[in-house]
Amino acid sequence: MKGLGSEKMMGESKPKPEKAKLMIDARGVTHEYSRRDAEGNVMGIIQAVDGVDLQVTPGEFVAVLGANGSGKSTLAKHINALLVPTEGTLYVDGKDTGNQENVLAIRQLAGMVFQNPDNQIVSNVVEEDVGFGPENIGVPSEKILERVEESLKSVGMYEYRKQSPNRLSGGQKQRVAIAGIMAMHPRCIVLDEATSMLDPSGRKNVLDTVRKLNREEGITVVLITHYMEEAVEADRIFVMRQGKVALSGTPREVFGKPEILEACRVELPDITKIGLGLRRAGLDIPKVVLTEEELLSCVTGSGAFPEKA
Amino acid sequence: MIRDITIGQYYSVDSTIHRLDPRVKILGTLAYMISLFTFRDFAGYAVAVLFFALVLALSKVPFSYAARGLKPIFILMAFTAFLNLFWTDGTVFFRVGALAVTWEGLYKMIYISLRLILLVLGSSLMTLTTTPNQLTDGLERIFGPLKVFRVPVHEMAMMMSIALRFIPILIEETNRIMKAQTARGADFESGNLLQRLRNMLPLLIPLFVSAIRRATDLALAMDARCYHGGAGRTKMYPLRYRVNDFVAYGCLVAYIVILRAVVWVCPW
Amino acid sequence: MSLQLKNVSFYYESGGERKQALRNLSLEIGSNELIGLVGQTGSGKSTLLQLLNGLERPWEGRVLLDGRDVAAKDFSRKELCGRVGLVFQYPEHQLFGATVVEDVQFGPRNLGWEPLEVELSAFQALKDVGIGEDLLDVSPLALSGGQKRRVALAGVLAMKPEYLILDEPMAGLDPAGRREVFQMLLKLHRERNMSILFVSHSMEDVAEYAERVIVMHQGKVVLDGAARQIFRFEKELEQIGLRVPQTARFMHRLRDDGFPLKEECITPQEAVECILRQRGKSVR
Incomplete structure (x- = not known):
């Protein structure tokens, strides 16, 4: 591996092999914008994202946690080339998002689901909305029909294809939005707090759908969320704080650092909290417990039970 | 009504x-x-x-x-x-x-x-x-032929279609804001014409803000889905x-x- | 002192069809309660909230405040919405004032209070929600998401309600933001003896903060009692599409494995104490 500096100097024309292997490769990504007062004078410069390095391999399921305003949404918008780094570089499948010519290809490769289900559906009919993306990238008509059918089926919304999105629940609308992305044959989906406006059953349906796409079709998933239980099953977690990646690793590694998490205003899952509480009281329990089953076997083995025959 | x-x-x-x-x-x-x-x-x-x-x-x-x-x-x-x-x-x-x-x-x-x-x-x-x-x-x-005269036919059609999609959403939103302000004691029904107009502000301002927020969101979502105007666009049902x-x-x-x-x- | 629903039924019409939102529902909210209202989307929660505040009138049955029918001629709508404050979901979407103070004064002014009283109550409400004096003359639209939410809450608190009703007050906030909102509600509940009813989809939040839990299903109250009692009914709740807090579910499974669970544990803290207590005994 060469140093970052020389990497950047080489320009976009010669993508390095190790770059192409990564789905997302953020190198020192910084995004600044200036805050202005009512008269338009610059009041200060805010670094929403500040020197983020983040690598995601194809097929990975990655969760990004962090408090409101920690920069996770700003970072997400970079993956889709909706925003371009003011410093640093971000490659999606080896393509530099800063290069204007790559923008459409990147947006087709890395789809994005937003927070508000209503504000991302374009059409009055479900299937026509799913067809919107393929239409934009000039897929021939017959192929669009095929893609729409297959992607609506993959999110379990095929029987609603002729309906108006206004009649769907929030979770169903988000699944339509996911189908709209799948119809563009992406390799990566970024969910920007896409479950935060949903009720628990809607959230579960959306997450099940995303997990299925990840498992069965190898779609890389970047899940930005407030909900710890959604992050527990991720391959890796990134925790952001004040525009920087404060912590990253497997769920087990990340949830094993409660002090740092607290500083990031991120909470532990309840099960992990119980495990930690017991461990601090001197019980023989591993540092991080993530699932009910684990905690169950730990507690059973820790002597908390009355003697069994 | x-x-x-x-x-x-x-x-x-x-x-x-x-x-x-x-x-x-x-x-x-x-x-x-x-x-x-x-x-x-x-x-x-x-x-x-x-x-x-x-x-x-x-x-x-x-x-x-x-x-x-x-x-x-x-x-x-x-x-x-x-x-x-x-x-x-x-x-x-x-x-x-x-x-x-x-x-x-x-x-x-x-x-x-x-x-x-x-x-x-x-x-x-x-x-x-x-x-x-x-x-x-x-x-x-x-109206396609009018494109020759630089009339933005595609854009106008897209705008119309989006407007149709958001009308029911904004109507629902109006009802919701109206209820929320009524819960704060607002009165949309009495007074003379001028008073009534002024009483509408707590409804109209949030509605306007919301419409702009939705428009910004939608524009971003359309960008994210590779929308770049009518050029090179195909149709699902030509x-x-x-x-x-x-x-x-x-x-x-x-x-x-x-x-x-x-x-x-x-x-x- | 109570807010009561007596045999209330409510219907709404959509597409020529009439659907029943509430079925012969009776409910009493006493003074100084802290209630979590749970139920699946479409179970009638929102309708219930709107009935309590007089935004909707029951088709059948009555709504009583301190025993007086709110539909009676001598009961003004303003009195009801002043005494029973209703905070909608995403209340920050209803902000409109040119400044924070102006927005918060909207409610009390509508109630026809004296200007001085309006000002005082607005200041107090903003103080209660933790909005500093430096933000009073700022446009509410320039605030951060969490601040907007608090200003919107202050807009209802300024009317000095005896009952505060909130539809998912934590929706869209991050965990720390949720906790702040709840701490604020707890304080109001304790220091002002305010009776609070909040809707939530998060059973963990309900377990942590609510003293009493009301469970709705298909327009009826199906369970009503202390949080600890309600979450015993894991199977029953699952049948109507709800779940119990993660902690309660874990403790139930522990009990099924033979752990002598005497009382219901619904928060992680309680679970830890309970397991430790049991262990202390059995180890000795």
Whole structure:
């Protein structure tokens, strides 16, 4: 591996092999914008994202946690080339998002689901909305029909294809939005707090759908969320704080650092909290417990039970 | 009241008329509406009514449903009818106090009402049998040639289609904000006109803010889905004329020919 | 002192169909309660909230405040919405004032209070929600998401309600933001003796903060009692599409494995104490 500096100097024309292997490769990504007062004078410069390095391999399921305003949404918008780094570089499948010519290809490769289900559906009919993306990238008509059918089926919304999105629940609308992305044959989906406006059953349906796409079709998933239980099953977690990646690793590694998490205003899952509480009281329990089953076997083995025959 | 707004009401059923190309329906409706202004004879109206009845029957839309479109214009109709009935000069045949009804007035009232009714029924039959998307597609194609003159036809069609999508959402939002402000003691119903207008601000400002927020969100979402204007764009359901559409154009021509012939033959 | 629903039924019409939102529902909210209202989307929660505040009138049955029918002629709508404050979901979407103070004064002014009283109550409400004096003359639209939410809450608190009703007050906030909102509600509950009813989809939040839990299903109250009692009914709740807090579910499974669970544990803290206590005994 060469140093970052020389990497950047080489320009976009010669993508390095190790770059192409990564789905997302953020190198020192910084995004600044200036805050202005009512008269338009610059009041200060805010670094929403500040020197983020983040690598995601194809097929990975990655969760990004962090408090409101920690920069996770700003970072997400970079993956889709909706925003371009003011410093640093971000490659999606080896393509530099800063290069204007790559923008459409990147947006087709890395789809994005937003927070508000209503504000991302374009059409009055479900299937026509799913067809919107393929239409934009000039897929021939017959192929669009095929893609729409297959992607609506993959999110379990095929029987609603002729309906108006206004009649769907929030979770169903988000699944339509996911189908709209799948119809563009992406390799990566970024969910920007896409479950935060949903009720628990809607959230579960959306997450099940995303997990299925990840498992069965190898779609890389970047899940930005407030909900710890959604992050527990991720391959890796990134925790952001004040525009920087404060912590990253497997769920087990990340949830094993409660002090740092607290500083990031991120909470532990309840099960992990119980495990930690017991461990601090001197019980023989591993540092991080993530699932009910684990905690169950730990507690059973820790002597908390009355003697069994 | 706000819940009664019905724009782009589509009656979902499979029929010959529903399956027609939207261009046929748009141009046909336009031709039909113009045709209504070319005569004043009852014979002509008989033909026009008959033609409408035929299309309605083919469309499988129940008459009662189509007639709903008349409700909002009822007052307008009653008003014009009233004006025409009492304020037309001619031979008086009936008198109520100072008001005189003339034969000419009666005649005028009837044909103007008929014209109005057919205009509304005709156009609502189009929206009832055509989805908003087909409608915008049709308009985009019909006005497509104007692109040569740099008229942003695609953009206008896209705007119309998005507007149609967001109207029900914004109506719902209006209701919600209204309720929330009512819960804070707001009063939208009393006071004089000026006070009422001022009382609307707690409703209008959040509605405006919300519309802008939604527009920004949607623009971002469209960007994210590779939207970059009409260039290089394909269509999921491209408009293509089929045999039925040509038959429909034929029927339209036949209607106009028959109409002219009847009006010419029967001068009443 | 109570807010009561007596045999209330409510219908709404959509697309020519009439659907029943509430079925012969009776409920009493006493003074100084802290209630979590749970139920699936469409179970009638929102309708219930709107009835309590007089935004909707029951088709059948009565709404009583201190025993007086709110539909009675001598009961003004303003009195009801002043005494029973209703905070909608995402209340920050209803902010409109040119400044924070102006927005918060909207409610009390509508109630026809004296200008001085309006000002005082607005200041107090903003103080209660933790909005500093430096933000009073700022446009509410320039605030951060969490601040907007608090200003919107202050807008209802300024009317000095005896009952505060909130529809998902934590929706869209991050965990720390949720906790702040709840701490604020707890404080109001304790220091002002305010009776609070909040809707939530998060059973963990309900377990942590609510003293009493009301469970709705298909327009009826199906369970009503202390949080600890309600979450015993894991199976029953699951049948109507709800779940119990993660902690309670874990403790139930522990019990099924033979752990002598004497009382219901619904928060992680309780679970830890309970297990430790049991262990202390069995180890000795």
